[in-house]
Amino acid sequence: MDLLIKNGILVTPTDCFKADIGVDEGKIVAISSKMPAEADDVVDAKGKYVLPGGIDPHTHMEMPFMGATTVDDFEYGTIAAAFGGVTTIIDFAIQPKDKTFLETIALWKAKADPKVVTDYALHVAVTNLTEDLIKEIPDVQKAGVQSFKLFMPYRKEGLMSDDGRIFRMLEESRKLNFLVQLHAENNSILEMLIERNVNAGKLSAEYHAKSRPNYCEGEAINRGLAMAHATNGNLYIVHMSTKEGLMELRRWKAMGANVFGETCPHYLVLNDEKYFSSKGRRYIMSPPLRSKADNEALWEGILDYSFDTVGTDHCTFTDAQKDLGKDNFTKVPNGVPGVETMIPLLYTEGVKRKRMSINRLVEVTALNSAKLFGLYPRKGTLNIGSDADIVIFDPDFELQLSRENLHSKIDYSIYEEFKVKGMPTYTFVRGKPVVYNREYVGKKGSGRYVPATKPQF
Ligand code: URP
Ligand code: ZN
Numbered sequence: 001m002d003l004l005i006k007n008g009i010l011v012t013p014t015d016c017f018k019a020d021i022g023v024d025e026g027k028i029v030a031i032s033s034k035m036p037a038e039a040d041d042v043v044d045a046k047g048k049y050v051l052p053g054g055i056d057p058h059t060h061m062e063m064p065f066m067g068a069t070t071v072d073d074f075e076y077g078t079i080a081a082a083f084g085g086v087t088t089i090i091d092f093a094i095q096p097k098d099k100t101f102l103e104t105i106a107l108w109k110a111k112a113d114p115k116v117v118t119d120y121a122l123h124v125a126v127t128n129l130t131e132d133l134i135k136e137i138p139d140v141q142k143a144g145v146q147s148f149k150l151f152m153p154y155r156k157e158g159l160m161s162d163d164g165r166i167f168r169m170l171e172e173s174r175k176l177n178f179l180v181q182l183h184a185e186n187n188s189i190l191e192m193l194i195e196r197n198v199n200a201g202k203l204s205a206e207y208h209a210k211s212r213p214n215y216c217e218g219e220a221i222n223r224g225l226a227m228a229h230a231t232n233g234n235l236y237i238v239h240m241s242t243k244e245g246l247m248e249l250r251r252w253k254a255m256g257a258n259v260f261g262e263t264c265p266h267y268l269v270l271n272d273e274k275y276f277s278s279k280g281r282r283y284i285m286s287p288p289l290r291s292k293a294d295n296e297a298l299w300e301g302i303l304d305y306s307f308d309t310v311g312t313d314h315c316t317f318t319d320a321q322k323d324l325g326k327d328n329f330t331k332v333p334n335g336v337p338g339v340e341t342m343i344p345l346l347y348t349e350g351v352k353r354k355r356m357s358i359n360r361l362v363e364v365t366a367l368n369s370a371k372l373f374g375l376y377p378r379k380g381t382l383n384i385g386s387d388a389d390i391v392i393f394d395p396d397f398e399l400q401l402s403r404e405n406l407h408s409k410i411d412y413s414i415y416e417e418f419k420v421k422g423m424p425t426y427t428f429v430r431g432k433p434v435v436y437n438r439e440y441v442g443k444k445g446s447g448r449y450v451p452a453t454k455p456q457f
């Protein structure tokens, strides 16, 4: 046996139990309370949790956007992921307008393959949907991509799809059994509000949030979910930030629509007061940060099973890049980091504060993404035959989430004031250590592309 993790508390979506876990040739081969102690490497996990490796279903590594490129490439981004207990990222391959989906995937794989230290899968972010491209989808599915993101906003940035295209894609998702992902914000209203604020000389960071009020998201989510219901399509709303949007998700789920929702750690633990600091630009992402009441409503949405997943929307721009918009919030590249801090924050702010169980934590950070994005049972679970993507999580390890203690290339932390109690200390990807007792021991390019198979809805 290559690896034996002894004496830990294994966490599944339903149970916590003491067991040893044995790994051979990259797979989990044994889970038992009476394991013989022979292995090339034996790690004692007494007093620690043993979690399935996290899956972050929402990252943007090396992404060109709004005049800048995210500073975390696939190497640094996945090193940060591994320190945060994430063993698979699902990154968005952004379609250049003149490229097919298959060409887009090839482009993204060429960037990722030489650099990744964890495993990765891909979604296609659609910027130019045509009937010819719809015909290409069965081949895209064969190439291992089962999910396509469409954007309601970002008209000026060239990403927007209109309602007709979203409807058309939803029709097809039903026939071919893939998942449509939707960035839901009402573009016309937010463009009108942006114009009004800019014309009035209201250009500081707070006006980013004021130009994208809760209603913009709630209305757009309702519209997307209604289209999914009408077409019998499969729809997943990304990065949900408001209580209004959550209400719509609950309502359409109750009406039988095949719809799913993701929220992000920053919408759970940060609020829109951040825009009033001199560093307000760092917090510009879309949708924006909301009120404390929204934070609490979203925690409820995790607890009551309305949300299916938590993703990070890891999208890193440095202070210098954010300064592209130092005089005008509309020019600030949108995005914040998150891949390293998701699991520790959910544990500290969620599990320890009784807003969720540790079982629910592994469900929303591993199992559900594996199922929805076609990676299960290879990923997302501690089970015999699954990839040995395993995290040893020390519930007593304390860490200030300051820049110096994190591994992203970004030059600040948006969680400076947060101290977590509970951190991954070992991260194994297919049985190979990437983080070992908080030391990086991975190898550039050792991660693999994981082709998605049929999603399980
Ligand atoms: O502000 C954000 N969310 N940036 C990344 C792009 C996206 O819409 O996910
Ligand atoms: Zn988005």
Ligand code: ZN
Pocket: 058, 059, 060, 313, 315
């Ligand atoms: Zn995103």
